[in-house]
Amino acid sequence: MKKKALWTIVILLLIELILVGVYFTKNTSQNKKLKTEESSILAKSSSREIKETTTTSETKPGEIDTTDWLTSDTDISFPILMYHSLTVSNDGNTLKLPPEEFKEQMEWLKENDYYTLTPEEAYIVLTENKKPKEKIVWITLDDGYLNNYTDGFPILKQLKLNATINYITSKQDNQYYFHQADMEKMKHSGLISIESHTVSHLDLNTLSDEQIHTELLDSKKWLDDTLKQQTSVICYPAGRYDDRVEKEAELTGYKLGLTTEPGYASKNDGLFALKRIRVSPGFDKESFGNYLTSSNQYANN
Known part of the structure; x- marks a missing residue:
């Protein structure tokens, strides 16, 4: 058991x-x-x-994606349009253009599939020899007149076109020029770039080296600090410049210099000696288009 x-x-x-x-x-x-x-x-x-x-690091914030841009075997040249005041002239001033004509010309660019460049994009076109579209143009307005904001900005915004306004920084309290709040609103739209037209709009080639330095540096610093940007373009007042001005512009931190010499912009002329196409009053849509395209004859001069 x-x-x-x-x-x-x-x-x-x-x-x-x-x-x-x-x-x-x-x-x-x-x-x-x-x-x-x-x-x-x-x-x-x-x-x-x-x-x-890996995907994020390919294009950094604020960096322009040029993956789909068109490359060229030859140097690219393109028109930089030059405007000033957008108002009717009663005294024959050819720097004044009626807003209605400006609108028609902007409509022509839109209808004819022109890509409007920013300063950053223009720099890439000139230095890397590639472009975002077949037809490109850079719209610039000099001085910073109030009518650029009241009349020009609404047109550009309606058509979604980029443009650059070269501002005289001493005009901040002048009633005929737009002010800080206006330029901030335009910049925040993503369509308008504000670049330098010096402090006092003096003929730079007549100034001393020290004066040239002050005019270029002080205007850049004010725009950089006020708009939280890196100002990259200097537009020479009245198109006056010389070797000293070009050298100082580069040393001061600018990347491009705009003249009033006629023709298409090309790196062959130098990044600080870019030609532009002056637009005077009297062009309708068709004549503006003919003028813009025929101005290419200056590109290789």
Whole structure:
């Protein structure tokens, strides 16, 4: 009887050991499976993070994506349009253009599929010899007249065209020029760039080296600080410049210099001696288009 009871106990112990073994084997298998799944999830997550990081790093914030731009085997030249005051002239001043004519000309550019450049894009076109579209143009307005804001800005905004206004920084309190709040509103639209036309609008080639330095540096610093930007364009007052002015412009931190010399802009002339197309009053849509395209004859001069 005792022997039978002993065998019963042994059998029960063996069964218990078997059950315990099965339990631990099952748990071990599940743990391995869970760890494998966790490793797979972590690997996928890590892979996704790497991919996202790589994609993000290709184009930094504020950087222009030129992946789809057109490259050229020859130097690219293009028109830089030059405007001033957008108002009707009663004294024959050819620097004044009626807003209605400005609107028609902007409509012509839009209808004829012209891409309007920003200063940053113009710099890339000139230095890397590629462009965002087949037909490109850079619209510039000099001085910073109030009517550029009241009449010109609404037209550009309606047509979604980029333009650059070269501002005389000493005119901040002048009633005939737009002020800081106006330029901030235009800049925040994403369509208007505000660049330098010096502090006092003096003929730079007649000034001393020190005066040239002050005119270029002080206007750039004011625009940089006020608009939180890196001002890159200097537009020479009345188109007056010389070798000293070009050298000082580059040393001061500008990247491009605009003249009043007629013709298409090309890097062959130098980045600080870019030609422009002056637009005087009297052009309707058709004549403006003919004038713009025929002005290409100056590009290789």
